[in-house]
Amino acid sequence: MKPTRETVRLIATDMDATLLSGEPRSISVRTRTALDAAAAAGIRVLAVSGRQPYSQATFVQGTPLADLGIGSNGAVVANLGTGETLAEEVLEPDAQTALTYALRDIFPDVKVATFRNGGNTVRAQFGYLEAIAGRQAPWPPDQQVVALDEVLGVGAVKLVAKVPGVPVDQVYAAAVALAVPGCQPTISGASWLEVSRAGVTKASTLAKVAAGLGIDAAEVVAIGDNVNDVEMLRWAGCGVAVANATPEALAAADLVTVSNEQDAVARLIEDVLSS
Structure with a gap:
């Protein structure tokens, strides 16, 4: 209608x-x-x-x-x-860790980042800076590149995974097939997989x-x-x-x-x- x-x-x-x-x-x-x-x-x-x-x-x-x-x-x-x-809604550390290591078995070069505290804290294996059209956000996020254990060790509102040289559709299909408990994978048009808590x-x-x-x-x-x-x-x-x-x-x-x-x-x- x-x-x-x-x-x-x-x-x-x-x-x-x-x-x-x-x-x-x-x-x-x-x-x-x-x-x-x-x-x-x-x-x-x-x-x-x-x-x-x-x-x-x-x-x-x-x-x-x-x-x-x-x-x-x-x-x-x-x-x-x-x-x-x-x-x-927080994706639990065990769930994001399980999915990351399962993806690593398929894509050894996968790199991940997590967003915490309402998305305002970013911990990444790579230089993640979300494109914001060359402008500064009204409140700046706290972004750091850290070791994998630190990326995954705290619950997050979102996990992102990027595999250089591999189309994101392929990474998404793999994540869906893995069906890791606690995880809700999706894609948005960006070049990385995005994962929330299951059901979110x-x-x-x-x-x-x-x-x-x-x-x-x-x-x-x-x-x-x-x-x-x-x-x-x-x-x-x-x-x-x-x-x-x-x-x-x-x-x-x-x-x-x-x-x-x-x-x-x-x-x-x-x-x-x-x-």
Whole structure:
């Protein structure tokens, strides 16, 4: 069913390749205007991303998205204006260690990093610095390159794994086949595997946040582009895939709109408000 102004109370949007466009990536003027219009109409807008909240916040300041946000593929709920972590789901050290060593048996060159403390503490085997379009995050993360035992020794909201020279789809397929207890692997379009605590997805946390706001799934529109959006697109009353989405996201969606480079989120909001 096509979403209308009378039926929609919350619009949840992925960020990369959905909300953000251009180079360097940013929220376009048209999309900022549409986000303001949605808020003025009483529709809640929410950024739901694989990015950590500090990185999300880099893009959303000055928009209605600079409030409640979901990051780390559902593992963190934070205020994107103040940086306060409101809730988090932790991947246990035993689970992340088991998956890492299982992946090493398949891909000896795999390197990993973990995000702790609402995503604000990064411990990595390699020089991990999340691309934030050349700008500084409103609050800087604590990032250090350390030995593997230190990377894995503390529970984390997200584990990432990168294998030089191996397509991330292949690493993801291996992680899914391993089915390590306690782990929820996914991919987002970045060049690394992303792993949360088992059962934690964008959808699982969006459902909790929406319930806390008194909003039913039927009143939610979700828009996204990649594998890590699939559960969210299926859960929402209306799931929308951008034209540049992966086959998995397209198959999960109820509707398909224009690409992120054609202001997909703005188009969606404009259509809802005019219907």
